[in-house]
Amino acid sequence: xxxxxxxxxxxxxxxxxxxxxxxxxxxxxxxxxxxxxxxxxxxxxxxxxxxxxxxxxxxxxxxxxxxxxxxxxxxxxxxxxxxxxxxxxxxxxxxxxxxxxxxxxxxxxxxxxxxx
Amino acid sequence: xxxxxxxxxxxxxxxxxxxxxxxxxxxxxxxxxxxxxxxxxxxxxxxxxxxxxxxxxxxxxxxxxxxxxxxxxxxxxxxxxxxxxxxxxxxxxxxxxxxxxxxxxxxxxxxxx
Numbered sequence: 001x002x003x004x005x006x007x008x009x010x011x012x013x014x015x016x017x018x019x020x021x022x023x024x025x026x027x028x029x030x031x032x033x034x035x036x037x038x039x040x041x042x043x044x045x046x047x048x049x050x051x052x053x054x055x056x057x058x059x060x061x062x063x064x065x066x067x068x069x070x071x072x073x074x075x076x077x078x079x080x081x082x083x084x085x086x087x088x089x090x091x092x093x094x095x096x097x098x099x100x101x102x103x104x105x106x107x108x109x110x111x112x113x114x115x116x
Numbered sequence: 117x118x119x120x121x122x123x124x125x126x127x128x129x130x131x132x133x134x135x136x137x138x139x140x141x142x143x144x145x146x147x148x149x150x151x152x153x154x155x156x157x158x159x160x161x162x163x164x165x166x167x168x169x170x171x172x173x174x175x176x177x178x179x180x181x182x183x184x185x186x187x188x189x190x191x192x193x194x195x196x197x198x199x200x201x202x203x204x205x206x207x208x209x210x211x212x213x214x215x216x217x218x219x220x221x222x223x224x225x226x227x228x229x
Contacts, residue, residue, distance in 0.1 A: 003159075004159075031215065033215075033216065033217075035217075040221070040222070041221050041222070042120075042205050042207075042219030042220050042221045042222050043160070043205075043217070043219050044219070045216035045217065045218070048215055048216055055215075056215070056216065059216065091159070091160065093160075095215075103215075104162050104165075105162075105217060106162075107152075107159045107160040107161070108159055109158065109159040110159060
């Protein structure tokens with residue numbers, strides 16, 4: 001079946017602009033996660049949704065970052081007033097249930113964001 | 117807070133060589149441990165996992181044993197292939213801190229024929 005998809009695959013923007021990154025999780029997965037991966041580093045957690053609500057947004061770096069999941073499926077990560085330091089690969093993952101400690105997270109291919 | 121430390125790469129091996137990639141962790145409670153692999157141009161894939169002490173995860177010839185006494189989860193493979201060339205990430209999920217994964221920095225493996 002279809003895996004996690006993310007659009008766009010690449011996004012180039014200018015400093016100060018607003019961007020939206022989209023994630024389509026695997027159908028039926030209730031949990032959705034956003035991570036950010038800088039070049040040469042491991043992914044870092046940003047935010048976790050269980051259904052429509054953000055269960056944990058402790059990883060969002062500041063109030064320029066915001067994410068929504070209005071219908072409990074597709075999620076959008078929104079970044080306002082982008083800065084060059086926001087340049088990274090943004091990864092989305094989903095899992096069937098979010099409460100089991102060992103439940104596998106399936107990752108999308110990522111969106112590479114470049115802020116000029 | 118939780119953290120994962122893994123050996124820096126790149127690791128360059130000849131085909132059929134033995135592989136070890138070290139991984140140690142710091143976490144409260146009893147985390148679940150994972151190895152993810154990222155092949156060139158592809159997304160992260162779960163390679164193997166272990167959910168409690170002394171568990172051994174295995175997949176595609178790779179193995180890792182959850183060692184609570186040394187807080188380690190080293191990845192091993194007896195005979196690597198060129199197709200194993202990828203970046204490998206060790207990760208944990210703390211049972212006390214929600215469902216997010218905490219990743220190490222990744223280790224690039226290059227296998228030469």
